[in-house]
Amino acid sequence: MGPGRAATLEYSLERRPHRSPAGVPLAAALTNGRPPILQRSIRYHRPRAPFCGTGACTNCLVRVNGVPNVRACRYVPSPGDRIESENAWPSPRFDLLGVLDTLFPGGIDTVRGFRRPLFARTLYQRVVRRLAAYGRIPDPSASASVPRPGELLHAEHVVVGAGGAGRSAAERLIAAGARPLLLDRSAIPDPPVGADVRPGLLAAFLPPPTGDAAAPFELLAVDGDGRGLRIGARRVVLATGGFDAGLWFANGDRPGVLTAEGAEALAGDGGRAPFARSLLFGGGSRAATILERWGESVEAVAAPGAISPAVVRLASEHGVPLYPRSLIRGVGGRRSVRSAVLVTRGGGPTTPLEVDAVVLAHRRLPNNPMLFQAGARMRWDPAPGAYVPVRAGAATTVPGLSVAGALAGSADPSGEVPSGAEAAERSLSSAPWPAAFPEPGPAAPGEMEGYYRELLGLSGGTGRWIACACEDVGLPELKDAHRRGYSGIEVIKRYTGLGTGLCQGRYCLSEALLALSVWEGRPPSEVGYITQRPPVMPVSLEALASLPELPEAA
Numbered sequence: 001m002g003p004g005r006a007a008t009l010e011y012s013l014e015r016r017p018h019r020s021p022a023g024v025p026l027a028a029a030l031t032n033g034r035p036p037i038l039q040r041s042i043r044y045h046r047p048r049a050p051f052c053g054t055g056a057c058t059n060c061l062v063r064v065n066g067v068p069n070v071r072a073c074r075y076v077p078s079p080g081d082r083i084e085s086e087n088a089w090p091s092p093r094f095d096l097l098g099v100l101d102t103l104f105p106g107g108i109d110t111v112r113g114f115r116r117p118l119f120a121r122t123l124y125q126r127v128v129r130r131l132a133a134y135g136r137i138p139d140p141s142a143s144a145s146v147p148r149p150g151e152l153l154h155a156e157h158v159v160v161g162a163g164g165a166g167r168s169a170a171e172r173l174i175a176a177g178a179r180p181l182l183l184d185r186s187a188i189p190d191p192p193v194g195a196d197v198r199p200g201l202l203a204a205f206l207p208p209p210t211g212d213a214a215a216p217f218e219l220l221a222v223d224g225d226g227r228g229l230r231i232g233a234r235r236v237v238l239a240t241g242g243f244d245a246g247l248w249f250a251n252g253d254r255p256g257v258l259t260a261e262g263a264e265a266l267a268g269d270g271g272r273a274p275f276a277r278s279l280l281f282g283g284g285s286r287a288a289t290i291l292e293r294w295g296e297s298v299e300a301v302a303a304p305g306a307i308s309p310a311v312v313r314l315a316s317e318h319g320v321p322l323y324p325r326s327l328i329r330g331v332g333g334r335r336s337v338r339s340a341v342l343v344t345r346g347g348g349p350t351t352p353l354e355v356d357a358v359v360l361a362h363r364r365l366p367n368n369p370m371l372f373q374a375g376a377r378m379r380w381d382p383a384p385g386a387y388v389p390v391r392a393g394a395a396t397t398v399p400g401l402s403v404a405g406a407l408a409g410s411a412d413p414s415g416e417v418p419s420g421a422e423a424a425e426r427s428l429s430s431a432p433w434p435a436a437f438p439e440p441g442p443a444a445p446g447e448m449e450g451y452y453r454e455l456l457g458l459s460g461g462t463g464r465w466i467a468c469a470c471e472d473v474g475l476p477e478l479k480d481a482h483r484r485g486y487s488g489i490e491v492i493k494r495y496t497g498l499g500t501g502l503c504q505g506r507y508c509l510s511e512a513l514l515a516l517s518v519w520e521g522r523p524p525s526e527v528g529y530i531t532q533r534p535p536v537m538p539v540s541l542e543a544l545a546s547l548p549e550l551p552e553a554a
C-alpha cells in the first residue's frame with residue numbers, strides 16, 4: 001500500500017466482488033454522492049435508502065453471511081463477507097414486486113382484505129406473510145452452535161449513555177470515589193479512567209424497580225456478540241440523548257430523504273456530502289451544522305417557523321435562499337428524490353425546487369423509551385413535540401433514577417456537562433428522594449401542532465404518504481381508522497400496525513400524536529402514548545435466552 005492510500009478490503013455484494021475502504025461502515029462505503037438504495041419496503045416494495053444513520057430505522061437492512069436484518073449504516077464489512085439485499089428481486093434498484101406500489105394506490109388492507117373467496121384464503125395467507133416479514137430466516141450455518149452464557153453484574157451506580165452528559169455523570173461519580181458502570185450502544189473512545197465500561201450493547205432495558213433496597217434496579221442488556229447481561233444497580237443515571245426527528249409529507253420515504261444524523265453517517269470519514277443539491281429543513285443549530293459543513297451542496301433552507309440568525313448568516317455566505325414558515329408538501333422522483341414542493345404557511349405561495357435530497361434538521365426528540373419502561377411519569381413538551389420526564393432537578397419520579405442531557409429536555413449541547421454532573425450529584429446524595437414534583441400547567445400548542453394542522457388541511461398533491469416506514473403503514477390507513485371511530489394512539493397502533501416495526505415508533509409516533517391531535521381535536525397529551533415494552537431495540541431470542549438466572553434467594 002502506497003503512502004496516503006487507505007487499505008481496501010474485498011467482499012461479495014449481490015454475488016459480485018466488491019472493494020471498499022477498510023473500517024468504513026457499509027452504507028457509507030456504498031454512498032457515492034447519493035444514498036445507496038439497499039432494500040425494498042415490506043408491503044409495497046418501495047425503494048429504501050439509509051435514513052437515520054444511527055442503526056434505529058429499517059431503511060438499510062441487508063443480509064450478511066446468511067444473517068438477515070443487519071444495519072448497513074453500522075456494519076463494518078470484513079474481508080470475504082457475503083452481502084445481499086433483502087426484500088427485492090432481482091435487485092433493490094429494479095425490484096419486480098415494486099409493481100405492488102402501483103397496483104394498490106389506495107393501500108393494501110391487511111386487516112379486512114384478503115378474506116374472500118374462501119377457497120383462496122390459504123394463498124392469501126401466504127401472500128400476506130410474505131408481505132409482512134423482514135428478510136428471510138437465517139441460514140442454518142449462521143446460527144451460533146455453542147450457546148454463549150450471559151453475565152450477572154452488580155453496580156452501585158449505572159450510567160446509560162456515554163455522550164457528553166453520560167460521560168460527565170460518570171466522571172463526577174468517579175471523582176466522588178464511586179466506580180460507575182458505563183453502558184453505551186457504540187464504542188466509547190477514551191473511556192473515563194475508574195469506570196467499568198461496556199460498549200456495543202444492542203439494547204438495554206429497565207423494568208420498574210423491584211423492592212430490593214440494595215439493588216432496586218435491574219437492567220437487561222445484550223452485547224454485540226449476542227450475550228445477555230443482567231445488571232443489578234442501586235442508582236441509575238439515564239443519559240440516552242436525543243435524535244433528529246422524522247417528518248411526514250408525500251413520498252417522505254423516498255431515497256434521498258434523510259435526517260441530519262443520516263447524512264453525517266453516510267459522509268463517512270471522507271466527509272463528502274451524500275447529496276449535490278439538498279433542501280435543508282430546519283432553522284436552528286442542527287441546520288447550522290449542516291450548512292457549515294456542506295453549504296455548497298444546499299439548494300435551499302426551509303423551516304417550520306423562524307430561521308435563526310446563525311442559519312441566516314451561513315445561508316447568505318453560500319447564497320442559499322431561505323423559506324421560513326414553510327411546509328414540505330412532498331417530494332417527487334420515481335426511485336429517489338428529484339424535486340420537492342414547499343408551501344408557505346398561512347396560505348402562502350407554493351415553491352417547487354429541483355433537489356436530490358431532503359435533510360431533516362428541524363427538531364431533536366429525546367430518546368425516552370427507557371423512561372417509559374421504568375415507569376417514570378412523563379409530560380408532553382410542545383416545543384419538540386415529544387414526551388419528556390417530569391422531574392425535580394435531575395430526579396425523576398422513580399426514586400433512584402436520574403436523567404441528564406437531551407433526555408432531561410435540555411436542547412442546548414453546552415448544557416450536557418453540567419446536566420450530567422447534576423444527575424451524578426443526585427445519585428450520590430443521601431438526602432431523601434424528592435417526593436413532590438412540579439406539575440406544569442396546560443401548555444400552549446407547539447409549533448409542530450400548527451404545522452400539521454395546516455399540512456393535513458391541504459388538499460390535492462400526489463404521492464403516497466407513508467406514516468410508518470418500518471411497517472409501510474400509510475397516512476390514509478390512519479385516517480380510515482380515525483373515521484371508523486378508533487381513537488388514541490395505543491388503539492390506532494394496534495389497529496394499523498403503526499409504531500410496531502423495528503424502530504419501535506421512534507420516527508413515527510411523535511408525528512402520529514400530532515396528526516391524531518388534529519383529527520381528534522384534543523392536545524397530543526390526551527391522545528396518549530403507547531405501552532412501551534422492553535426491549536428498546538429488537539434482540540435475538542438467542543440473546544434473551546442467554547440472560548442469566550438470578551441466584552436463588554437463601
Ligand code: FES
Pocket residue numbers: 049050051052053054055056057058059060071072073074262
Ligand atoms: S438503521 Fe441504518 S439508516 Fe436507519
